[in-house]
Each structure stands twice: as structure tokens, then as C-alpha cells.
Amino acid sequence: LYFSAQEGILIFYHIKELQYEMKISADISQPISSLIFSPDYTSLLLVTDQGTVYSYKPAHSGEAVKLLDTSSSCFLAADFLTPGNNYCVSVTISGEVQVWSLEDGTFLSKINLGIEVHVT
Numbered sequence: 001l002y003f004s005a006q007e008g009i010l011i012f013y014h015i016k017e018l019q020y021e022m023k024i025s026a027d028i029s030q031p032i033s034s035l036i037f038s039p040d041y042t043s044l045l046l047v048t049d050q051g052t053v054y055s056y057k058p059a060h061s062g063e064a065v066k067l068l069d070t071s072s073s074c075f076l077a078a079d080f081l082t083p084g085n086n087y088c089v090s091v092t093i094s095g096e097v098q099v100w101s102l103e104d105g106t107f108l109s110k111i112n113l114g115i116e117v118h119v120t
Contacts, residue, residue, distance in 0.1 A: 004046070009024055009028075010035075025058070026063060030049065033049045036079050038085040045088060087100065096112050
């Protein structure tokens with residue numbers, strides 16, 4: 001079980017029967033608004049309130065790697081663009097949908113929906 005604390009800490013609970021073990025997996029020092037697993041569960045996207053997206057690979061137990069920072073564009077949400085784990089898609093409040101490379105955070109494409117977007 002993965003969850004985030006208000007301070008931007010990614011926490012992992014290993015639960016087996018009635019026993020559990022807690023481990024701090026990553027500290028990105030920004031409040032995390034959502035956690036999204038890749039379709040094959042090898043990567044985890046950490047999306048912050050400030051519009052930064054980090055990648056965390058649970059099997060490697062390493063640090064979270066900053067992929068992209070869209071803080072200047074009123075970023076709302078991100079998710080993996082399937083199939084595969086190579087791209088993610090983000091959306092801004094103004095309705096701009098953006099595609100990014102997860103390998104190096106390169107901006108690839110965008111389309112403007114022409115409407116204001118809300119996440120529920």
C-alpha cells in the first residue's frame with residue numbers, strides 16, 4: 001500500500017496478515033495531490049499541487065525523479081498514456097492537454113480543448 005503524507009512524503013506499508021511494516025520511500029518536499037501506477041505497475045507518478053510530476057520505481061527503491069514541471073501553466077492532473085510506460089498526459093485548468101516523454105521529461109505535443117477543466 002502506497003500513500004502520501006501532506007509534507008510530500010511517499011510512504012509504503014507492507015501488509016502481511018495481521019503484521020505490517022512502514023517505510024518512507026521518497027521525500028519530494030511538496031504536497032502530493034495524486035499517485036498513479038503505470039499499467040504494468042513498474043512505475044508510479046507522483047503529482048504535486050504545484051504542477052511537478054515525479055517518477056518513482058518501487059522495485060528499485062530509489063529516489064523519486066523529477067520528470068516535468070508545469071507550475072507556470074495551472075496544472076491539474078497527469079496520467080500514463082497507454083499502452084506502455086513511455087509517455088504521460090497532463091491537463092491544465094485552461095483546457096490544454098499536453099503529452100510528455102517519461103524518459104526525459106521532453107514536451108511532445110499539446111491540444112487546447114477550448115474550455116476550462118475541473119478535476120473531481
